[in-house]
Amino acid sequence: MGMIYLMLIVSLCIAGFFLLFFLWATKNGQFDDDYTPSVRMLFEDEPKLKDE
C-alpha cells in the first residue's frame, strides 16, 4: 500500500512540473503570437561564407 502513496506523490510532481512549465511559457510570451513563428521558420538561413 505504501507504493500507492509514492505513486501519488510522483504523479503530483509530474503534473506540477508541467504546470510550472506552462506558467513559465506563458510568462515568457510563448503564447503571444500564434502565427508569425510558423512563417518565420520557413525563411532560408544565411548562406555561410566558405572561406571562414
Added chain:
Amino acid sequence: MMNTCYHCGEELPSPAVHFDAKEFCCQGCSNVYALLNTNALKDFYQFEKTPGIKPKKGRSDKFQFLDIPEIRARFVQYEDDHIVRICLSLPSIHCTSCIFLLENLPKINPHVRSSQVHFAKKEATIVFKKEGFQLSELAELLQFIGYEPDFGRKSESKGTKKSFLLKIGLAGFAFGSIMLWSAPDYFGITLDNLSFRNFTAYLSFLVSLPVFFYSANEYYISAYKALRSRSINLDVPITLGILALYAQSTYHIFTQQGPGYMDSFAGFIFFLLIGKWFQNRTYQSLSFDRDYTSYFPVAIHRVTATGSEIIPIEHLQKGQRIFVRNEEIIPCDCLLHSEEAQIDYSFVTGESELITKRKGEIIYAGGKLMGMSIELEVKSETNRSHLTQLWNETKDKKEANGFVRYQDRISRYFLIILILVALVSGIVWSFLDPSKIMTVIVSILIVACPCALALSSPFTLGNALSVLGKNGLYLKNTNIVEALDEISTVVFDKTGTLTDPSAYHLNYSNPDLAVDEWRILKELSSHSTHPLSKLIFTNLFATSTGIILESFKEWKGKGIEGKVNGSTYLLGSASFTKVNSSTQQNGTVYFSKDGQLIQEIHFTSAFRNEIPSILTQLHDKKKYVLSGDDQKDLETLVSLGFQAENCFFHQEPKDKALFIEKLQASGEKVLMLGDGLNDVGALGTAEVGIALSEDMFRFTPSSDAILNAQHLNLLPSYFKVSNYAKRVLKICLGFSITYNLIGLSFAISAALSPIVAAILMPISSITVVFLSSTLIHIKYWKQL
C-alpha cells in the same frame, strides 16, 4: 498578360520605370527593389507575387516630432545607454514577404539590431542602437520601404490575456490531478482504506485552493456587481453553485467523509474559463474604440517669434499661432490667417468636394489641408473642438441604454425556479427524513449550476462571430450577434455609405472635343496626383496618348498647366483656368486651351450597385436615409427603393444621433450604417453601429462593428446568420436545461454522488459545445 509593377503589382503607367530588366510603376518601387537587391534580400519576391507596397511620398521632416523627448518617451518601451526598444504599429503588413522584409531590417540598416513582427497585431518590435540613429530616421526608413508606422494607435496591454491563460492552466492542472486520484474513490475501492482516502481528500483540497481563490474570481466579482445594481446575470447562479460546491466539499473533507466534489468543481471552472477564452478571441489588428486622439496628429508646428517649433498637440493653447502644411490634418478649431485654404472634409462630413475658406473664416478641426501651407490661430484646444465634443458626448450613451444578453435574461427565471425547487424539496424532505434536508438543498444548488448553460452562449455566438468575420463583417464582441437579430430599423448614411466614394459619373459638357485634345486631357491628368485628375485619367479610354508635353507644372489644390505644340492648356478650378462659365460650381473641373474654355467636367457621386437588391431583401425592416447634403439626390434615392418620407436631408451630426434616439423612443431597435466622423454620434447611439470601411486598417470611427465595403451586399445575410445563431442558442439552452433536470432528479431524491456529478457535468458541457459548433459551421462552412 497585364503589365504590372514587379514590386507592388499596380498597373504600369507609360512610360514605366525600368531597372535591372524589371518594370516598375514608379521611382519609389524601383528604389525599394534596388535597396533589397543590394542587401541580398531578393527572397522578398519569392514568397508571394508582387508583395511590395507602393511607398507613399512623404515630406522628409514628417517624423521630426519623434525626436522631441516628450513624444519619443511615449513610444519607447525600453531604453538604456546603448539600445532602444520600440513597438510600432505598421498597418500595411499583409503577407509572408512583409514578415521577411521587416525581420531583415538589420541587413538594410546596420543601426537596427533586431526586429520581430507580430503578424496578427500588425506590429513590429524593433531594437536599435542609440548612437548615431534617431527614432525619426527609423520611421523614415520604414516609410521608404512602404510600411509607414501609425503613431495614433496604442498597443493594448497583454497583461490581461496572460493572467487569463494562467487561470485556465491552474484550473486544468487541478481538474486533471484531482480526477486522477479520485478515480479509486468513484468505484468504492478506498472505502476499506480510510487513511489513503483522507490523504487524497486533503491533497484535493490543497490543489483546489488556487482555483477557488484565483481562477474563479471573475465570476464572484461579476455576480457581486450585478447584485449591487439590483439585477441578475448568469454569473449569479454560477457563483451560487460554485460556493455550494466548494463549501459542501470542504465540509466533507474536514469531517473525513470523502473527497467531496472537488473534481467537478475544478472541471467546472476549467470548462467555464475555456468558454470565456473562446468568446474573447476577437480581431487583434482592428480597433473599434478609437478615441479622437488617434485621428489627430501627435505634434504640430507652432509659430514662434523666431520661427517655428514642434510641440505635442496637448500643449496647444488658445490664441497660439500654428502652421499647417499640405495634406496635414487641422488639429483644432482655428481662425484662418492666410489668404485662402482648400480643405478636404471628406472624412468628417463624407463630402469629397474640397471646401474653400478665406482669411478670417473659422476652420473646424478634422479637415485635411490640400495645397499651400497656411497659418492659423487656435480658437479652442483639440479636446474642446466641435468634432471631439460630439465624439465624447455620445460615448457614454450606449452603456446607459443597457443591452441585456439572452442568457442573462433567462437566468432570472432560472434563479427563481431554482430557489423554488430547493424550498419545495426541503419541505418535502422535512417530512421524509429531516437529517437529509441540508444534503438535498446543497445538491440541488450544485447540479443546477448552469455550466452547460454558461457555455452555450460563448460557443454559439463565438462561432457566429467567426462566420461573420469570414464574410467581411468584423464584430467588436459576441453581444453584437444577439443585438443584430433584434434590429427592426436600418438607418443609412448617404455619402460614402450608399454612394461609392471612388466611383463618379463624369459628365462632359463638350462630348465632341477633337481627338488630340482628349489625348492632351488624359496626358495632363496622368501627371497629377489630385483625386479628380486621377478620376479623369481612369475615365478616359485610349491606352497610350502619344502626346509629348513641352512643359508641365502643377499648382497644388488649384490645377495643372501644360504646353503642347505651342498652346497652353490649363486643367483645374474655375479661378485657376480664369474662365467665365455660367455653371460655376464645386465638383466641376475646367479645361482650357490658350484661355478658351473647351471642356467642363462635372462629377456626380455614384450610388453603389448593390443598394436596390439590399433594400428588397430587407423588406421586413424599416429603412431610413440620413444625409448631410441637400435634396438633390432624393429622386435617385426613391428610384433605388427608399420611401421619400424616410429620407432626411441637411442632417447635422447631432441631428443624426437625435433622430436615432427618437426611433428608439418609439420602440425601434436601430442599426446605423455609416462611414465618416459625422456619423460617430449616430453609430454610438444605435443598438448596433456599423462603420463601413473601404480599407480595413484605415482609421474608422468608433463603432460596434467594421464592415468591409466590398461585402456590403451581404448585409441581409448577416441578419440571417444572427437569426440562425439565436435559434442554435435556444437549442443548446434546451439541451443544457434537460441535463440540469436530470441532475435535479438525482439531487431531489438525495442520490447525488461525486461520480454522478463527475460524469454529468463534462458530458453536458461537451455536448453543448459540440452541438453549437457543428450546427453553425455545417450551415455556414462556405462563404455566404
